[in-house]
Amino acid sequence: MTEDVLDPLSVAREQAYAMPLDQIDVSRGDRFQADTVWPFFERLRREDPVHYTAQSAFGPYWSITRYHDIMAVETNHAVFSSASGISIFDLSEDFPLPMFIAMDPPKHDAQRKVISPAVSPQNLAKLEPIIRARAGRILDELPLGEPFDWVDRVSVELTTQMLATLFDFPYEERRKLKWWSELTTNDMSATMTIEAVRAELMACAAYFQRLWDERKDGPAGADLISMLARGESTRDMPPMEFLGNILLLIVGGNDTTRNAISGGLLALNQHPEAYARLRADPSLIASMIAEIIRWQTPIAHMRRTALADVELGGKIIRKGDKVVLWYASGNRDETVIDDPHAFVIDRPRPRQHLSFGFGIHRCVGNRLAEMQLRIVWEEILKRFPRIEVIGKPVRLKSCLLRAIDSLTVVIPERHPPGIS
Numbered sequence: 001m002t003e004d005v006l007d008p009l010s011v012a013r014e015q016a017y018a019m020p021l022d023q024i025d026v027s028r029g030d031r032f033q034a035d036t037v038w039p040f041f042e043r044l045r046r047e048d049p050v051h052y053t054a055q056s057a058f059g060p061y062w063s064i065t066r067y068h069d070i071m072a073v074e075t076n077h078a079v080f081s082s083a084s085g086i087s088i089f090d091l092s093e094d095f096p097l098p099m100f101i102a103m104d105p106p107k108h109d110a111q112r113k114v115i116s117p118a119v120s121p122q123n124l125a126k127l128e129p130i131i132r133a134r135a136g137r138i139l140d141e142l143p144l145g146e147p148f149d150w151v152d153r154v155s156v157e158l159t160t161q162m163l164a165t166l167f168d169f170p171y172e173e174r175r176k177l178k179w180w181s182e183l184t185t186n187d188m189s190a191t192m193t194i195e196a197v198r199a200e201l202m203a204c205a206a207y208f209q210r211l212w213d214e215r216k217d218g219p220a221g222a223d224l225i226s227m228l229a230r231g232e233s234t235r236d237m238p239p240m241e242f243l244g245n246i247l248l249l250i251v252g253g254n255d256t257t258r259n260a261i262s263g264g265l266l267a268l269n270q271h272p273e274a275y276a277r278l279r280a281d282p283s284l285i286a287s288m289i290a291e292i293i294r295w296q297t298p299i300a301h302m303r304r305t306a307l308a309d310v311e312l313g314g315k316i317i318r319k320g321d322k323v324v325l326w327y328a329s330g331n332r333d334e335t336v337i338d339d340p341h342a343f344v345i346d347r348p349r350p351r352q353h354l355s356f357g358f359g360i361h362r363c364v365g366n367r368l369a370e371m372q373l374r375i376v377w378e379e380i381l382k383r384f385p386r387i388e389v390i391g392k393p394v395r396l397k398s399c400l401l402r403a404i405d406s407l408t409v410v411i412p413e414r415h416p417p418g419i420s
């Protein structure tokens with residue numbers, strides 16, 4: 001770790017251990033932006049793993065910070081419901097967007113089943129060559145010897161291309177997917193009115209409605225829109241539920257994979273010994289991908305709401321309380337993961353992490369995300385001996401997405417022909 005990264009972290013450590021425990025509020029976006037939230041999580045895991053914050057920008061909430069407590073909540077969906085919202089933010093009452101990630105059984109299960117075939121091993125095998133060819137093209141167009149933004153040129157491009165492939169979305173218009181995703185997840189209040197945001201989202205709904213209408217009676221396609229248009233539990237969705245589920249799939253596949261691609265390159269640059277081992281032995285890619293997803297934890301938390309009074313870790317959580325599952329903290333739980341702040345590309349159990357959640361809502365796109373990352377790294381290693389991060393990462397001010405907005409890099413050279 002470089003000194004300028006270490007310094008704010010030491011300051012944060014002092015603050016985290018000096019402040020009264022009940023004042024700790026890990027939902028502050030500025031600490032995620034500065035990447036200094038870690039000591040606050042560490043203190044909670046040690047001293048108050050089921051922690052109540054009485055006042056925050058999002059109202060009162062519980063923080064669950066240990067690995068096994070998070071699993072306990074995730075597997076108890078009869079008590080911890082997703083239906084009142086899945087992030088710490090409150091749901092909008094006048095612009096509700098029902099989506100199956102924010103539903104409980106039985107409706108959740110029925111809708112999830114409809115889209116699952118899109119990410120089945122058979123379908124992924126069909127998508128792999130398309131994704132590989134598109135990834136190769138993006139990498140071949142990168143400049144050598146001059147700085148550029150890795151997020152914009154690579155991470156965003158690769159993920160929007162993958163999404164366009166999954167939706168069978170008009171390829172040349174794929175950046176619309178990124179825009180709609182950002183409108184859904186980012187705070188746009190500095191640049192747009194809420195009405196303007198909603199108008200854009202309705203334009204998204206209209207766009208997808210056209211694709212839906214074209215496909216609903218055509219030959220059965222393996223793309224997500226055809227599956228939703230034909231699925232028994234999804235074909236008659238009301239308009240806002242249609243939009244909600246489309247946005248779920250866009251956001252689900254967009255910010256997450258994008259930030260794993262950016263975070264992986266950053267991690268390798270911060271751990272040069274790991275980068276050297278990877279270059280010497282590309283067969284480590286598979287376990288490295290899982291480690292990247294743990295290390296980055298692209299979704300920092302999910303939330304549940306208690307449907308009844310319930311005891312957890314010696315605390316009584318009341319009916320109606322917000323319960324925030326901090327995957328970012330669970331993935332750094334030193335009682336479960338050895339040396340959790342280190343980036344170790346050959347951990348014995350690399351897929352032991354919480355980044356995809358657990359239980360009935362566990363990420364349905366997890367194998368697709370892993371495949372995408374594997375392809376990217378296979379194609380990178382074929383072409384470039386090194387990619388150097390030369391600037392500080394610019395991170396998003398958010399306690400939901402651990403997102404890297406820009407990452408300046410230089411690629412010094414390409415492998416000579418015939419060598420990879």
Ligand code: HEM
Pocket residue numbers: 074100101102112248249252253254256257260293297298299302355356357358359360361362363364365366368369
């Ligand atoms: C590294 C990449 C990804 C990460 C870290 C990630 C993370 C997550 C997390 C944390 C959840 C909620 C789990 C829970 O509440 O227990 C989730 C659910 C979901 N993800 Fe992903 N995801 C990724 C990639 C994708 C991709 C590529 C798609 C493809 C479309 C996708 C689609 C979804 C959907 C539809 C759900 C809702 C599942 C349900 O409620 O049953 N995700 N994901």
